Amino acid sequence: MTRDAGDDETPVVAATELEELAEQASNLAQAIDEASARLRAHADDSSKAGWRLDEAVGAARGAARELAAAAGDLSPEPGSSNCGITWGVCPDHGKTLTGTAGRSWCRRPGCGRSWHYDRASLPCTEPIAFEVRTPRGDSTAMCRGHAVAALELQAGITLDPVPPDVDAGPRS
Ligand SMILES: [Zn+2]
Ligand SMILES: [Zn+2]
8 A cells, every 4th residue: 555655654743742731721720729828818808819710710610621522533533544634624525614703614515514713724634534635745644625626726636445444554
């Protein structure tokens, strides 16, 4: 099975890295919470600083939650591999995304897909569906949306379907 030599399966950001960050954020939330409790025990009026600490606890907990969710997004299903192209697409329609203020959606009428983040600027995590070959003979494994986009962006592209359950490659 041919694969781009420079583009192996090492992710730019590993799920475990995000899990560690989530743990740090959660420890931070706890530490701020404790500081806030100490402040309240020793300061008569729970001053502006106290309110700010409460805000900080909430923000740190939010960060922990988002990081944990992001780690879940990144950890691939066992036995399957993900597209990994560095920009996002609509899984059905390809390069049809538009967005504003951190939200994004597919422009294709009737699609109706939308995301609460800027999907177009994030790496693709859809499962591999096609081996996409250019006329020059380059070949890249891509998800369906990226294969659709490749067909539209470049003439002479050919697609070879990749069965969903195929392993990352023969290992022996
Ligand atoms: Zn769409
Ligand atoms: Zn993709």
